[in-house]
Amino acid sequence: MSATSTADTGPSAPAPAVSRRRSVSIQTIAPHLILLIVLAVTFTFAPGYRSTTQVASLLQLMGLLGVVAIGQNLAILVAGIDLSVGAVMTLTNLVTALVMAGSNANMPLAMGLTLLIGLTVGLVNGVGIALLKVPDMVMTLATMTMLLGTGYLITGGVNKGNASPAIVTFMQARFAGVLTGGVVLWVILGIGIILVLRKSVFGMQLYAVGLSRRAAQASGVRVAVIVIAIYVISGVMSALAGLMLTGYIGSSYYDLGGPYQLKSIAAVVIGGTSIFGGVGGYGGTFSGVGTIVVLLSFLQVVGLSDAGQQIAYGAVLLLMLILFARQQRKN
């Protein structure tokens, strides 16, 4: 993914710690505005949403998408992409349901496997992209394919297994009316990544890599390390989301994670992170996640079929790209 430009780059909205001034641009405000509009429309035309049950349900979905979007956000920030996130979720969902087999005894094993899957895929992706110079699209597409195949091989295409009660409780039990464990986890991780991006050395180096890989390299940033770290984080987040999914659904189904691939990209893009890298952050993505979940849920309630939803995902993403990317490219 690259844009050719023959002229100097102009100003854009940087985020890292050292700048005193954070330019507030359309890109920073727009995602939140969009979310507000979507919420307004939804609550007006679908009064059923005004119940705490509905809100809680929406939040649960946001938690799932939100965790996956963390990794995707990082990848896109360095002008890359991770197409394997959905497949990691699916595989983790299948494996953990199988291992937990409905009892708490195997939960530590399930969690360990989750971590293992995430780390392994992330490392493979990262090494392939950073060291073997395989383009990120192809690399993550390849791992995605391999993971889907592995998933089939492990389960034989049959849904097996059940989630442990503990994780089901974590994901489904509500407190404070609308919150669940999953949502809180998402918010904590989200805030964590915002802090890391804005205030840590890693974050600053990451933005530098996203804005100008060559200059970052020439300034002593270990680009390969940053890239590998990003894909490892993405892998782990996707795997975590897969585990959360197991708790949310209670068992496994084939390719539950599939839609998350496109949805995570859409959430990040709507959240204002530039598809060309270097600009944006998770703050906007919080709203991006909200927008996607609410919008799609609304469309479903309004009677849109499976087919219509697919069209909707694509159309929303397309629209956002058309609106945002032209401006981002000029920068």
Add this chain to the structure above:
Amino acid sequence: MNSLKRFARREPSAIAAFVILTIVAVGWMLNTPRLSISAIAIVIAQTLPLAMVACGMAVIIFGKGIDLSLGMILTITNVIIAYLSSNGMPVLLAALIALVVSLLVGSVNGVLVAYMGLPPLVITLATSSILAGVALYILPTPGGSVPRWFSNIPLLLIGPIPFSLILLIGIPLLVWYPIRRSWLGTAIMAVGEDDSSAFTSGINVRAVRASTYVLGAAFTSFGGMLMTMTSASGDPKIGVDFTMNAIAAAVIGGTLLSGGRGTIAGAVAGAVTLRLIGNLLFSLGLNGYWQYVVIGTILIAALGVPYLIGRARANSRPELRRAA
């Protein structure tokens, strides 16, 4: 002969692709109990759709682009033909309509990428999703049908030669060869290699780039028609694997993802190679889903290994000589 030598010098990767194909083909033949002309004809017929999509993908990659919606363009072609045909429309007319729709999609992709400067990866992911939805809408479950004569086409034998083989070589030849030999072919490779040089040479980079997406859609649509012949029905999920496999086929065939290099012949060879590997795995008793793992590995290796070799060679030969 001379032009074949020139071809080899310019694109050694195509030769490599054919060598690999030969090796895999031999391996497959050794492992296939009942080898006959019609068995080969069937294999080629099965490969035709992928080969076409691989050609389409290759053309787009030549121009330094990418199109992840090709699999869905194939699907939509398949679905449109199956649906219209089973509702009474003459199948050739249905195919024409499907082709037109595909070209339209290609144009939309092309305009968004080339004229609006939007990133092809994510744009085509989005259009892919839209198409998937449309396909589901037209044909919510697999169904539809096509006339018997239509689905028999790939199985025809002209004398000892399978018609499918003629199609495999003929369609790319008829569609791509004239383009390659014209200003457009040179322009596409130039744009892929260095678009700013192409621009300063007066080439309309945007138009050329957009045209690759239309060409890619055209090839893919042919692939969709061939797929419909083979499956004799419609399936809204049929194209799911094609995108990934087409990229793998093109890469194995020597197409460089950075643009400007590669051949259609190589892409076809790559597609046949992949199909044979799939069949080989099957005859070795491995579950069909191993294919996914193997193809993914091959793709990564096809990119990583040449890179490593290139690095090793540069390291061991420190001198770049300037004088001729």
Add this chain to the structure above:
Amino acid sequence: MTQAVHDAGGAILTATGITKSFGGVHALRGVDLTLRPQSVLAIAGENGAGKSTLIKTLTGIYQPDEGTIVIDGAEQSLTPARARELGVAAVAQELSVLDHQSVADNIFLGREPRGRFGLTDRQRRDGLAQELLTRLGLGISPQTMVRDLTLAEKQMVEIAKAMSTSPRILILDEPTSGLREGDVETLLKLIRQLRDAGTSLVLVTHRMSEMFEVSDAIMVLKDGKHVGTRPTADTTEAEIVKLMVGRELAAVYPPKASDQAAETILTVSGLSVPGTMVHDISLTIPKGKLVALAGLAGHGQNDLLEGLAGLRPSRGNLTLDGHEFSALRSVAAGIRHGIVLIPEDRKSQGLVLPMTISQNISLPTVFRRAKAGWISRTAEKEVATKAISAMAIRPADPGKIAGQLSGGNQQKIVIGKWLVADPRVILCADPTRGIDVGTKQEIYGLLRKLANDGIGVLMLSTDLTEIVGLADIVHVMAEGRIVRTLTGSQITEETITGAAFQGVEESIQEESA
């Protein structure tokens, strides 16, 4: 040497008031240019004076922010295609040939002769290409892949490409850089031939001898402004230089070091940079002396610096202040050891342009001041403010985006950020290229001061005058090796150029031996 008679009639091309800026930095300010039919106009100016920008405006690659271009009596709005239609062809300084296409493909790119059914007529194309190549004295076949050509041959192919359009106006931007004497002569002869046959030419060059040998008029640009045009017959080198520089040369450079022997800061032995021409380089950087790499552009000087700094993989041994270690494997390692590089391309390597001045200054060393990986805002603010004032960066606002500063100030950020790293050795790749004269002075003074303070300075420059004015020791490079080392009074433009060309000749002889 005949000169075309100036005709009193209309000019073939007139540009008026051309202004162009990039991101707030003015490259051209109200430039006027007149090109008469059948004449050669030379454009002179220092690096960064705006010559290349002007050329790109005339060929339609850039659109001027203000000003008009009149060709054939009509105002034109140019794009490369339109310029071509009007008979304007140019050969840019940067090579734009496509490596993986043939010579003939490149020459006729976008204008292939058509044959049957609209397909490219390869035979005719190759034939026409062969004619051009012969005319240029090139003994290569049109079917050769450009990737297999030498740099000089590639440059000639570019010229052939421009000539294939039978232009009325031919613009050449530094066509002789990297060419050997023989090729240069062929080219100058060709320029004269073309002029006599009716073409008008614009020649951008920094070589005085060429200007005076071949042009009818010389136009001087300085800091983006047109400061004067003189008929070649009526002017002298000294006058042109004065217009270019605006002051006497001697005052520009700070005094050099004395000839005393000094202890060595850095010793490089057996350095090779794989994938480049750089092979088996050994040199030392003594304390207090400014060491420069010279020679024809693109003969490994930059690759050597990048290899030394760890930006490129390299092999060999370094000894810094007595500690020996193998060649650096990364820039981070370089920072650790105290060897830093001010890179050649300030915009894409030296700075992260969309980031602020403060962020750029912090980036290489932020980890040193960070606490457990978290950036300390106060520490960074302090570092940035100090660096901005020490380097006199304008505007002195740490929050300003680096991309909005002038070239000179951008370079100061680069230097400033590396000084924060507290280096032992500073490598500089063309540190004053594209910078206004005032800032150049500041940088010269700074480099000299750093050397005097005991920091090793190794630089490369494409500006021969600069090397002669600044360096205490000059290593002339050719084909990736050091062919001659000059010190003290040996350092003159002629000696350096002579050694460079000789080095190229010798290595060619080695090849054919």
